[in-house]
Amino acid sequence: MSAAIHSRAEGSEPTGDPKPYPNHRLYLQILRRMTPEERLRKAFELSDFARSLFLQGLRRRFPDASEEQIRRIYLDRLSRCHNRNY
Known part of the structure; x- marks a missing residue:
């Protein structure tokens, strides 16, 4: 190394x-x-922010998709990542 x-x-x-x-x-x-509560709140904020960025990117990539289609694409992409080792 x-x-x-x-x-x-x-x-x-x-x-x-x-x-x-x-x-x-x-x-x-x-x-x-930070207190444990503050760190947990920050983790939730970062998670919400990441989700909103992900959805924004999907909307840009699929501009003609309905919100229902975006939701389905989002869930499909999340399921592909579930339990993956990076």
Whole structure:
């Protein structure tokens, strides 16, 4: 394995990803100061945001589809991802 995976450069994660994460430490500090309830609320907010982005992308990709068709496509795409390892 490369040295990047084993060492943690300032502002980056040890995943081998060369992209810097300059705000990662600040992000972790903020998360640690949050109560469990606040972290759970934030997780739900992020989940809702991801879902809305997914639906927005489907609407752009299928502009002539009805909302019912978009819902079916959405559910089909979700079922394809269920229990997949990334």
